[in-house]
Amino acid sequence: MKPDVTGFFDDATNTISFVVKDPQSDSCAIIDSVLDFDYSSGRTDTGSADEVIEYVKKNNLRVEWLLESHVHADHLSAAPYLQEHLGGKIGIGENITMVQDTFGKVFNEGTEFQRDGSQFDKLFVEGDSFHIGQMRGDVLHTPGHTPACLTYLIGDAAFVGDTLFMPDFGTARCDFPGGSSEMLFNSIQKILALPDETRIFVGHDYKAPGRDDYAWETTVGAQKSLNVHVGEGKSQAEFVEMRDSRDATLAMPKLIIPSLQVNMRAGQMPEPDEEGDVFLKVPVNKI
Numbered sequence: 565m566k567p568d569v570t571g572f573f574d575d576a577t578n579t580i581s582f583v584v585k586d587p588q589s590d591s592c593a594i595i596d597s598v599l600d601f602d603y604s605s606g607r608t609d610t611g612s613a614d615e616v617i618e619y620v621k622k623n624n625l626r627v628e629w630l631l632e633s634h635v636h637a638d639h640l641s642a643a644p645y646l647q648e649h650l651g652g653k654i655g656i657g658e659n660i661t662m663v664q665d666t667f668g669k670v671f672n673e674g675t676e677f678q679r680d681g682s683q684f685d686k687l688f689v690e691g692d693s694f695h696i697g698q699m700r701g702d703v704l705h706t707p708g709h710t711p712a713c714l715t716y717l718i719g720d721a722a723f724v725g726d727t728l729f730m731p732d733f734g735t736a737r738c739d740f741p742g743g744s745s746e747m748l749f750n751s752i753q754k755i756l757a758l759p760d761e762t763r764i765f766v767g768h769d770y771k772a773p774g775r776d777d778y779a780w781e782t783t784v785g786a787q788k789s790l791n792v793h794v795g796e797g798k799s800q801a802e803f804v805e806m807r808d809s810r811d812a813t814l815a816m817p818k819l820i821i822p823s824l825q826v827n828m829r830a831g832q833m834p835e836p837d838e839e840g841d842v843f844l845k846v847p848v849n850k851i
């Protein structure tokens with residue numbers, strides 16, 4: 565089964581959102597949507613999400629799932645906005661509870677912030693399956709970048725989120741709380757064990773040096789031979805050394821503070837105050 569896949573590239577955060585359509589029906593899923601956020605002004609904007617809504621409506625698609633590969637630290641999820649306009653169930657990995665626990669503490673959330681994943685419609689574990697029309701999706705737990713990261717294998721297409729990036733760029737960072745380069749290496753082996761012709765769709769692209777265009781589609785075979793971090797049978801020890809030393813040099817993503825607070829709530833803003841105003845926190849010297 566070969567789903568129709570359309571990618572939407574967000575320039576501001578280098579994120580790719582996907583619409584994945586069952587070739588035999590009008591059913592689809594949306595993976596890793598983006599709510600635009602301007603940190604300087606504290607304003608949200610639905611431009612990116614509206615593009616996806618327009619595409620879905622123009623093609624008369626029925627949205628069954630709004631899937632998150634993980635709690636993103638670099639962009640806000642538009643899942644609740646898309647749900648309001650298009651329907652669909654919001655799904656994420658069960659280990660979201662670990663992420664909620666960690667960042668519930670970092671942001672000093674009160675007891676009203678539930679850490680049981682109940683903000684989401686579905687919590688997936690390894691081995692779960694789901695349907696988009698007639699098409700089956702399978703869930704692989706692929707932690708390392710975060711503890712809750714999932715890969716959604718839908719027909720011949722694997723949506724790997726932030727695990728592998730394009731072969732010339734390598735892999736995702738592992739230095740967020742709960743991340744682990746050892747774990748990411750093992751998760752990547754799970755993805756690379758899929759048939760060589762499996763299509764791989766990556767969650768971000770940063771245009772590796774020497775490449776002119778953004779790209780988000782590759783294959784397991786290409787990753788195995790060409791990936792600059794894990795290709796040609798690199799060992800776990802080699803990978804861990806490279807990944808950890810590189811991570812030590814990376815700055816935090818610009819939107820990590822708003823993204824975590826919103827995404828750990830399934831894309832909802834924190835509860836408004838008595839006046840109906842919404843605030844996000846900035847923890848000082850904690851991230």
Ligand SMILES: [Fe+2]
Pocket residue numbers: 634635636637638709726
């Ligand atoms: Fe990420």
